[in-house]
Amino acid sequence: MITDDKTLIEHILAGETEEFRHLMRKHGGTLLAFIESLVASPEEAEDIVQEAFVSAFRSLHQYDSSIASFATWLHRIAYNEYLRHVKRRQLPTVSWDEDESLLRNADGTDDDSWMSEATEEQMARLDEAIDSLPEYDRTLLRLYYEDDLPLKEIAYILDSKDSILASRLRRIRNRLKNELQT
């Protein structure tokens, strides 16, 4: 069984469409978890991921492994599908500008260092603070800390710049730190 993404893609492009199942099995779970963290219901997440895979198959000939890994490329497609889904449903989202002002208010200190240990109570408060973050910031934190993706790949998925995301991430950290200390 072929597990290498590049080889699988070559086979699919050569006409072996069934090989696409392997790609879905390999990346489907991660993709579904990523989208489920963005939307409320699992059904919505499943629809978005399904659309994402169909779009990925349609655009498979445009995939360039020198730009991003296949998983990152899939995440980007899924995130775009999610944005399209939100637009279609006209779900309320936090705009970037509004979000920026919130983060600007959180800029209280340049000291970005964090303690290495915390009590259970502190961890619970931190968890609540993360939940209260805007959706975009939660996605950023998730991709950065949970999926351990480098900022460059996150910037590719979210269609942004890594320098902008680095700055935004620092502000999120400051905000959470302030929440924890109060």
Place this chain on the structure above:
Amino acid sequence: MNTPNDIKPNNDVLRQAMQRRKARRPIHELPEGFEDRVMERIKDIQIPVKDDSSSKKKGTVIRLWSLRTVGVAASIAGLLFVYNRMTISDGVVDNNNMMAKTEVVRQQPQRTIKTDASQPTKHIVAEPLTIKQVARVEVSQRHDTDERISSEQQEEKNIETINLEEDNLPDMMLSINDAERVMDDFMKQYEGIASVSASPVTEQEHNANEVSYHVMHEIAQNMNEFTKQHNNLSNGGTTYGY
């Protein structure tokens, strides 16, 4: 500003909190029938051939730049050539160019005479050409015969160049007629001096003059004889040993 590595410490509290959130998430697997639904939707989609348009564009851009570079280099070379030619035609030339052109002009009489040897030589003997004249003939012949010089402007430049240099050329070739004429002038001058001289001439001076007169007269006769023989030879007469 912090770099991404600075804000991604190995194990601070924020990372620990995020990892705990990840651990709480259920393991996500695709629901049953998900793959089949996707495969059903994609079965009629035809995937286009691998898109190489970007690499083709890059290749085209590189080729265009190469052509531009070559074109610019050729233009610069052309401008330098034209500038060099204009400088020569203005008379401001360096010595090397002058020497080269002088040599070409000096060689031309030989080529012309050799070419004309196959033709009736009466013309050559009757009107021997100096270097200046031969150069002019050569230039006029070029107008008719030299196909390599196609541009009228180029020809005019050549004529101008030669005319500029002609004035500096010495008369290096004396024809037989020229020599004869010089000799006749000398004899007339000698005889005139002898006849109109009012001063008494001593016997020794007279004898010296007589000897000189006879010697010069003999030379003039030999020259006339040589001229006649040469004319006979040119008209198809007997051949001399030289």
